[in-house]
């Protein structure tokens with residue numbers, strides 16, 4: 224599984240995220256993909272969006288948003304149709 228932030232450089236505001244889900248090299252089109260953004264300090268409400276399948280194992284959301292500058296961790300939770308779960312994280316620094 225790979226996670227990529229499409230809106231570069233990462234700045235405060237709306238952002239697009241793409242997640243590519245594969246199993247043993249084969250694209251997975253029937254998973255549920257949730258993207259959660261957290262910051263590295265306490266007291267923040269996480270940003271949570273659902274990424275929609277676009278075909279070929281690519282899931283996309285443009286509903287993500289960074290509401291504060293600083294260090295963020297994006298966690299992608301994938302639930303497969305058989306109930307198995309995968310998780311991936313992406314750490315990044317968001318500027319104003």
Ligand SMILES: [Cu+2]
Nearest residue numbers: 262267291293
């Ligand atoms: Cu914050």
